[in-house]
Amino acid sequence: MRDIQPAENDIIAGDTMLNKREAEHLQENVEMAFQPVADARSLLPPDTSPSPGSQFIHVDKMDFDEAAEEGFVGKGSDFPGISTTGETVEIRVPKMGREFKISREDLLASRERGQSLETSEAESAATATGQTESYLIMQGTHGVPGLFDDANTEVPSNTSGGHNGGTVDNIEQDYDDAVGALPEAAQNRELTAVVPKDIERSYNSRIDDGSGQTVMDVVMRYVDNVETNSYVPDGQVLVKAEGTDIAQYKIVEDMETVGDGEAPGSEEAVCYHTRLRAVPVVKKRDGLVEITGA
Numbered sequence: 001m002r003d004i005q006p007a008e009n010d011i012i013a014g015d016t017m018l019n020k021r022e023a024e025h026l027q028e029n030v031e032m033a034f035q036p037v038a039d040a041r042s043l044l045p046p047d048t049s050p051s052p053g054s055q056f057i058h059v060d061k062m063d064f065d066e067a068a069e070e071g072f073v074g075k076g077s078d079f080p081g082i083s084t085t086g087e088t089v090e091i092r093v094p095k096m097g098r099e100f101k102i103s104r105e106d107l108l109a110s111r112e113r114g115q116s117l118e119t120s121e122a123e124s125a126a127t128a129t130g131q132t133e134s135y136l137i138m139q140g141t142h143g144v145p146g147l148f149d150d151a152n153t154e155v156p157s158n159t160s161g162g163h164n165g166g167t168v169d170n171i172e173q174d175y176d177d178a179v180g181a182l183p184e185a186a187q188n189r190e191l192t193a194v195v196p197k198d199i200e201r202s203y204n205s206r207i208d209d210g211s212g213q214t215v216m217d218v219v220m221r222y223v224d225n226v227e228t229n230s231y232v233p234d235g236q237v238l239v240k241a242e243g244t245d246i247a248q249y250k251i252v253e254d255m256e257t258v259g260d261g262e263a264p265g266s267e268e269a270v271c272y273h274t275r276l277r278a279v280p281v282v283k284k285r286d287g288l289v290e291i292t293g294a
Contacts, residue, residue, distance in 0.1 A: 044249040152285050
């Protein structure tokens with residue numbers, strides 16, 4: 001997972017309340033709340049980020065093969081954030097964030113008592129922002145596609161009750177079909193299976209067919225990595241070939257705690273918000289295959 005870099009105190013622009021210690025405490029708690037739910041980042045390769053403040057990124061249309069163009073570039077009319085001009089695909093940078101407030105009363109009380117500033121509202125805002133980013137990567141939102149875009153190649157599972165109720169033969173066939181649906185060049189890449197978070201424990205349980213093997217034992221014969229994510233749709237598994245030419249995700253501005261100065265019409269609180277600006281998955285769908293009904 002890409003780390004969120006700590007922000008300096010001057011990132012809290014226009015603030016007249018917090019001292020350096022309080023600002024750093026607030027920022028640290030925001031980051032700690034954000035990181036665990038922004039786990040979809042780990043599913044994508046690191047990439048060079050555009051300059052902070054970028055409103056658009058541009059992708060060369062020639063970077064896509066014919067199938068990818070149909071599945072991504074060709075669907076520009078379905079995604080308001082995407083437009084194509086000549087050989088360039090332009091993608092709008094979505095803005096994500098949540099507002100929170102710090103009251104003067106809480107601030108003064110923490111100073112008088114020598115206690116740390118109450119940050120639960122800020123942490124809730126950070127958690128919501130991280131969840132939004134993960135949903136964007138996995139499912140697509142803000143008018144852009146995600147890893148589970150409906151243009152992916154799909155293969156139906158050979159198990160009737162999902163992998164947890166399948167046999168070794170069923171599960172082997174599922175992964176054999178999925179890997180076989182990848183282009184030969186992608187098959188030779190490092191492969192990752194992305195599975196729903198809530199079945200992680202059952203994947204390590206023994207299959208009820210007398211073989212003594214677990215689902216994970218079988219899966220790891222076909223892929224190099226298994227990652228779980230709570231945003232994977234129920235009954236679906238994504239087999240992904242690693243590489244920036246398969247999927248990219250650019251963080252334009254990492255997590256920040258930004259002060260808005262004094263809240264309009266209020267002398268009781270100062271408004272802040274967590275802010276994250278990022279661009280979506282840019283993918284060649286030939287490197288992504290979904291197993292459905294798993």
